[in-house]
Amino acid sequence: MSIDLQQVPGQSREPAIQVRGLHKSFQELQVLRGVDFDVAPGSVFALLGSNGAGKTTVVRILSTLLRSDAGAATVNGFDVAAQAGKVRASISLTGQFAAVDEVLSGRENLVLVARLRQQREPGRVADDLLARFALTDAANRRVATYSGGMRRRLDLAMSLVGKPPVIFLDEPTTGLDPQARLEVWQAVRELAGQGTTVLLTTQYLDEAEQLADRIAVLHEGRIIANGTLADLRRLFPPATVEYVEKQPSLEDIFLAIVGGGDTAVPTASTAPVRAAKDPR
Amino acid sequence: MTGNFLSDTTALTQRSLRHIARSPDTIITTAITPIVLMLLFVYVLGGAVEAGSDNYVNYLLPGILLITVASGISYTAYRLFLDMKGGIFERFQSMPIARSAVLWAHVLTSLVANLISLVVVVLVALAMGFRSGAGVLAWLAVAGIILLFTLALTWLAVIPGLTATSVEGASAFSYPLIFLPFISSAFVPTESMPGPVRAFAENQPVTSIIDTVRGLLAQQQVGADLWIALAWCVGLLAVAYVVARAVYHRKVR
Numbered sequence: 057m058s059i060d061l062q063q064v065p066g067q068s069r070e071p072a073i074q075v076r077g078l079h080k081s082f083q084e085l086q087v088l089r090g091v092d093f094d095v096a097p098g099s100v101f102a103l104l105g106s107n108g109a110g111k112t113t114v115v116r117i118l119s120t121l122l123r124s125d126a127g128a129a130t131v132n133g134f135d136v137a138a139q140a141g142k143v144r145a146s147i148s149l150t151g152q153f154a155a156v157d158e159v160l161s162g163r164e165n166l167v168l169v170a171r172l173r174q175q176r177e178p179g180r181v182a183d184d185l186l187a188r189f190a191l192t193d194a195a196n197r198r199v200a201t202y203s204g205g206m207r208r209r210l211d212l213a214m215s216l217v218g219k220p221p222v223i224f225l226d227e228p229t230t231g232l233d234p235q236a237r238l239e240v241w242q243a244v245r246e247l248a249g250q251g252t253t254v255l256l257t258t259q260y261l262d263e264a265e266q267l268a269d270r271i272a273v274l275h276e277g278r279i280i281a282n283g284t285l286a287d288l289r290r291l292f293p294p295a296t297v298e299y300v301e302k303q304p305s306l307e308d309i310f311l312a313i314v315g316g317g318d319t320a321v322p323t324a325s326t327a328p329v330r331a332a333k334d335p336r
Numbered sequence: 337m338t339g340n341f342l343s344d345t346t347a348l349t350q351r352s353l354r355h356i357a358r359s360p361d362t363i364i365t366t367a368i369t370p371i372v373l374m375l376l377f378v379y380v381l382g383g384a385v386e387a388g389s390d391n392y393v394n395y396l397l398p399g400i401l402l403i404t405v406a407s408g409i410s411y412t413a414y415r416l417f418l419d420m421k422g423g424i425f426e427r428f429q430s431m432p433i434a435r436s437a438v439l440w441a442h443v444l445t446s447l448v449a450n451l452i453s454l455v456v457v458v459l460v461a462l463a464m465g466f467r468s469g470a471g472v473l474a475w476l477a478v479a480g481i482i483l484l485f486t487l488a489l490t491w492l493a494v495i496p497g498l499t500a501t502s503v504e505g506a507s508a509f510s511y512p513l514i515f516l517p518f519i520s521s522a523f524v525p526t527e528s529m530p531g532p533v534r535a536f537a538e539n540q541p542v543t544s545i546i547d548t549v550r551g552l553l554a555q556q557q558v559g560a561d562l563w564i565a566l567a568w569c570v571g572l573l574a575v576a577y578v579v580a581r582a583v584y585h586r587k588v589r
Contacts, residue, residue, distance in 0.1 A: 119430045120429075120430060121426055121429055121430055141432060144430060144431060144432040145432035147430065148430075148431075149426070149427065149430040151423045151426055151427070152423075153422070153423045154423060155422070155423030155424050155426060155427035156423075156424065157351065157424055158422075159354065159355045159358055159359070160351065160354060164351075164354070168347055168348075168351055169427075169431075171343070171347040172344055172347055172348075172428070172431055172433050173431065173432070174340065174343070198358075214427070
């Protein structure tokens with residue numbers, strides 16, 4: 057079933073995610089006041105906004121965990137309200153807090169998700185993903201013993217089981233140290249390289265800058281800007297751009313001082329600044 | 337369409353059973369309270385109790401078994417609560433799996449965990465001199481009634497597991513259930529109690545279940561008690577199940 061669904065976005069030109077006039081209130085608090093955007097198949101779309109802007113609410117509606125008060129949304133061509141089952145078969149959600157089972161080992165977590173996604177060889181699916189996310193050595197250790205970065209990597213790996221065509225990443229790097237953050241970025245780039253549509257939310261400007269093909273700014277319940285990085289640069293005064301540029305520099309300094317690391321920073325010893333910025 | 341209920345429930349049940357296998361202390365803490373009560377009543381207070389039975393362990397065991405279940409299901413609520421709080425519950429809900437598989441996995445795990453605790457308590461009772469000449473059929477009937485009771489209390493435990501806002505809230509609901517057997521025929525015959533207390537004790541669900549189990553184990557006719565016990569268990573199960581499902585569907589839309 058998931059194999060059929062997967063071919064849909066590649067063949068059709070319609071958006072992988074389409075959001076129209078989304079409204080959502082919690083009691084008197086109006087969180088979303090008419091959100092519209094499209095995400096092209098195979099692209100990385102960043103929803104940028106400060107805390108409480110409504111990013112998570114958008115993701116929860118799109119992943120069928122929450123109903124909108126008004127408006128419509130489709131994911132992979134399916135209506136999130138009327139065809140929730142088909143939407144669930146098309147997506148994977150990595151929430152703000154690593155949704156992993158601490159008592160189980162990394163491998164057991166992956167096997168569980170593979171079984172729930174009706175994979176024919178859950179063990180092999182798990183082993184492949186463990187290797188891909190550099191978790192093979194820790195495969196049989198309980199997740200409780202994992203570092204924050206390893207948990208996030210496992211969380212992402214669990215989202216890739218069954219190769220869903222659309223992946224939601226809700227603040228995938230919040231709470232991670234710079235090193236682990238680079239590892240997650242690397243994983244997202246790999247995903248995008250394979251044609252998966254990625255919607256990620258973030259409050260970090262540099263993260264959107266690094267990963268996204270398109271960036272939408274969600275502010276007070278509405279999308280106030282939506283375009284490529286170049287489009288947005290034209291919109292904002294230079295002073296704001298300078299601030300955007302400043303954010304990664306402290307991180308670069310940090311990485312330079314601690315000596316980069318092993319896996320995610322390719323040329324850490326000589327040029328940590330280049331490695332972290334990864335000019336596209 | 338939304339996956340396969342049986343295979344999803346199996347996979348999720350195996351997951352929760354692994355949790356229990358890796359923290360067997362929950363089984364031990366479940367069994368320890370009833371075992372201590374049993375020791376206390378048999379070796380400290382038992383000499384003064386006129387239970388009309390030459391073997392007080394035999395008299396005591398049915399009530400002790402119900403206390404075991406009542407303390408066991410607080411872990412059912414606790415485990416469900418932890419899943420709700422952690423991100424894993426939302427991950428399951430956003431996956432193409434049978435909607436109710438998540439709940440059934442917790443319910444089945446609760447039955448298994450309680451069964452292990454019950455076996456531990458029965459083994460201790462045997463060591464303390466519990467004996468029964470009941471045949472296979474009577475034992476099956478005992479197992480069936482206690483299973484039904486466990487299932488009913490498990491679905492009851494699902495409600496605080498889904499709605500609690502703190503760990504304490506998720507498990508505290510079981511305290512009244514643990515104490516219910518004290519005002520029943522569990523420790524002393526109800527005839528020894530003063531009027532209003534006796535009226536309560538004789539008409540609350542626990543007494544009929546205890547009397548039925550005691551009668552079956554002592555190879556006596558159980559008669560009306562059996563039907564009253566079954567009615568209480570089935571009624572409680574039906575109400576708890578309907579409420580738990582309603583709460584669950586409100587949570588997961």
